[in-house]
Amino acid sequence: MDREHCGNFLRTRMKMQKGISRVLRSTKFLFGRYWEHSKAFVVLILLLNLILSAIPLIIAWTTRSFVDQLAGMTQDSSDWIPNSLFLLALCLVGFLFMQDYLSILLSYLDERKGRNLLVQTKMAVYERIGSFGGIQLFEQPAFFDLLRMVMHSAQSGHQQVFQTLLRTCRNVVLLLAFALAILSYSPLILLVIAISTLPQITNHLHSNHENKQLDSEIGPHERNAYYLEHLLTNSSTIKEILALGIGSHLRNDLQNRLLMIASFMIHSERKRLKTSTTNRVLIGIAQGLSLLIITAMVSTREIGVGDVAFLIAGSQGILSATIGILEGFSLIHSQSLYFEDYEKLVNLVDPIITGGSRKKMSGLLGEIRFEGVSFRYSTNLPWVLRDVELSIRAGESTAIVGQNGSGKSTLIRLLLRLYDPTCGTIYWDGVDVREFPVEDYRKTIGVMFQDYARYQLTVRENIGFGDIENIHEIGRISRAARLSGADNVVQGLSNNYETVLSKWNTQENGGVDISGGEWQKIALARLLMREASLYILDEPTSNLDASSETAFNKGFSENKRGKTFLISSHRLSSIMMADNVALLRDGKITDYGPPQRLLNSSELFFPLEQRESFSERTDSL
Ligand SMILES: Nc1ncnc2c1ncn2[C@@H]1O[C@H](COP(=O)(O)OP(=O)(O)O)[C@@H](O)[C@H]1O
Ligand SMILES: [Mg+2]
Numbered sequence: 001m002d003r004e005h006c007g008n009f010l011r012t013r014m015k016m017q018k019g020i021s022r023v024l025r026s027t028k029f030l031f032g033r034y035w036e037h038s039k040a041f042v043v044l045i046l047l048l049n050l051i052l053s054a055i056p057l058i059i060a061w062t063t064r065s066f067v068d069q070l071a072g073m074t075q076d077s078s079d080w081i082p083n084s085l086f087l088l089a090l091c092l093v094g095f096l097f098m099q100d101y102l103s104i105l106l107s108y109l110d111e112r113k114g115r116n117l118l119v120q121t122k123m124a125v126y127e128r129i130g131s132f133g134g135i136q137l138f139e140q141p142a143f144f145d146l147l148r149m150v151m152h153s154a155q156s157g158h159q160q161v162f163q164t165l166l167r168t169c170r171n172v173v174l175l176l177a178f179a180l181a182i183l184s185y186s187p188l189i190l191l192v193i194a195i196s197t198l199p200q201i202t203n204h205l206h207s208n209h210e211n212k213q214l215d216s217e218i219g220p221h222e223r224n225a226y227y228l229e230h231l232l233t234n235s236s237t238i239k240e241i242l243a244l245g246i247g248s249h250l251r252n253d254l255q256n257r258l259l260m261i262a263s264f265m266i267h268s269e270r271k272r273l274k275t276s277t278t279n280r281v282l283i284g285i286a287q288g289l290s291l292l293i294i295t296a297m298v299s300t301r302e303i304g305v306g307d308v309a310f311l312i313a314g315s316q317g318i319l320s321a322t323i324g325i326l327e328g329f330s331l332i333h334s335q336s337l338y339f340e341d342y343e344k345l346v347n348l349v350d351p352i353i354t355g356g357s358r359k360k361m362s363g364l365l366g367e368i369r370f371e372g373v374s375f376r377y378s379t380n381l382p383w384v385l386r387d388v389e390l391s392i393r394a395g396e397s398t399a400i401v402g403q404n405g406s407g408k409s410t411l412i413r414l415l416l417r418l419y420d421p422t423c424g425t426i427y428w429d430g431v432d433v434r435e436f437p438v439e440d441y442r443k444t445i446g447v448m449f450q451d452y453a454r455y456q457l458t459v460r461e462n463i464g465f466g467d468i469e470n471i472h473e474i475g476r477i478s479r480a481a482r483l484s485g486a487d488n489v490v491q492g493l494s495n496n497y498e499t500v501l502s503k504w505n506t507q508e509n510g511g512v513d514i515s516g517g518e519w520q521k522i523a524l525a526r527l528l529m530r531e532a533s534l535y536i537l538d539e540p541t542s543n544l545d546a547s548s549e550t551a552f553n554k555g556f557s558e559n560k561r562g563k564t565f566l567i568s569s570h571r572l573s574s575i576m577m578a579d580n581v582a583l584l585r586d587g588k589i590t591d592y593g594p595p596q597r598l599l600n601s602s603e604l605f606f607p608l609e610q611r612e613s614f615s616e617r618t619d620s621l
């Protein structure tokens with residue numbers, strides 16, 4: 001039993017030590033941020049706080065003198081009220097006013113600073129995320145949960161904690177001042193209050209850890225609920241939801257998730273209620289005992305009525321300061337758990353080496369070579385690419401063909417360094433691509449993804465994003481649109497290139513929505529906007545109708561000369577226009593050569609031909 005007690009004591013002590021060091025660390029972090037942002041603000045705030053922390057004691061003293069004078073007056077039984085009593089009453093009102101007004105002023109000042117810091121913190125997080133070279137982290141749910149928690153603490157945390165921190169400092173000053181004053185009357189009152197508050201410290205620490213644990217348990221449910229809410233309100237998904245009549249199914253799912261989150265929260269609130277009740281009972285006992293002690297002191301004539309007023313105000317002051325300190329400590333502690341998330345996020349290691357050791361990145365002169373490239377998305381997933389050997393020669397067009405899931409898009413992601421190969425190397429004119437700074441490297445490549453983005457912005461931005469430095473060059477934008485066939489789309493729009501491609505993201509009803517094929521032409525124009533050493537097109541014609549595809553193929557044949565293309569496509573016509581075709585099967589390159597030779601020799605073309613004729617038949621319907 002003794003050993004058990006000892007163990008409990010040690011655990012509590014360790015918890016407290018850890019808690020205190022956490023609070024100190026986050027205090028340092030936070031003060032550092034405010035100090036960096038504005039030194040004058042911090043000095044002003046500290047000064048106001050110092051004044052504010054002295055006021056309650058002054059009020060208590062003034063009350064004591066006021067009550068004493070009042071008592072003296074009733075004993076004198078004189079009719080007139082002395083001037084000094086008026087003065088004391090005036091002072092009392094003045095101090096009470098100052099106490100309230102300074103609090104209001106402080107919270108305004110802090111709100112102002114907090115708002116600016118919130119923007120700064122959010123931008124720091126986005127900058128950090130933006131500095132990740134690859135997309136691996138974005139595909140991990142744990143990353144999203146972390147991000148959510150960091151944003152949550154950024155939203156409320158900084159400002160709330162700073163305010164609490166100052167209030168806690170104020171309470172410490174107040175507590176010490178009252179404690180010293182009361183000590184001269186009765187150490188017993190102090191002892192009673194101290195004993196009643198000790199168990200509350202561990203209660204607070206414990207519930208903070210539980211809340212943090214709760215947040216991580218709720219995380220996946222909130223993520224899913226958020227996704228379902230997005231599905232149910234998004235214009236691109238709602239049409240299918242209505243057509244398929246799956247709304248109530250999704251709503252049920254959402255309801256279950258929300259109920260799950262609610263039950264977690266209610267459970268936690270119930271625990272909080274229990275802790276708060278215990279804490280409040282302890283405070284009540286302390287208040288009762290203090291009153292008893294004061295009454296005993298009055299009965300033995302140790303103190304007068306003014307002292308009684310002071311002692312009641314003082315012991316109440318000590319209690320509320322202590323509760324304030326405990327709650328403040330608890331809040332800072334709980335936020336410090338979130339600050340740890342912030343640090344975790346800021347210190348996340350991006351698996352892509354972004355810096356590179358080479359300063360110069362030249363255009364492609366010879367070839368890009370995949371040497372023994374193997375890849376899997378994670379160690380517990382199967383290999384997607386296996387020992388890929390492939391050459392993409394400068395000035396030629398290379399097509400990758402393979403069934404769905406054979407790894408074409410993955411190969412493109414590796415080439416773009418959105419992931420790095422698990423084994424093997426990709427060489428750019430003989431240099432390992434990891435040696436180039438990733439931003440410079442990507443500037444030399446133009447890409448159109450299979451699942452390209454549809455920016456709900458103007459046509460000009462949608463195309464100009466292909467070469468952000470020339471986003472205002474309308475001549476270049478219209479040339480790219482002409483090449484991709486998007487100019488026909490633009491001609492039909494009321495504001496031409498300034499038309500917003502969104503029904504939703506406009507101030508007035510100026511936006512439009514366009515068809516899937518039209519979006520693809522815009523995406524293609526975005527790719528063609530860039531002067532690149534290598535153009536990558538992942539299934540570029542999958543959404544185009546037969547005539548648009550013919551136009552694309554014609555444009556491609558006319559423009560491909562001298563440029564380096566890598567195309568993945570299941571359309572035979574696109575493949576036939578390439579100089580070389582690589583067949584990808586189960587993650588391996590199984591054949592490579594000119595399309596004509598492969599058309600006759602490879603068994604892979606057979607099902608493709610079937611699919612082609614099928615798609616031609618459906619296109620002509
Ligand atoms: N982000 C990812 N995480 C895990 N597996 C993935 C991911 N993306 C694709 N895959 C898997 O990798 C394989 C190849 O996919 P992909 O390269 O998109 O094929 P393709 O473009 O040839 O259709 C598929 O089995 C797919 O399920
Ligand atoms: Mg693909």
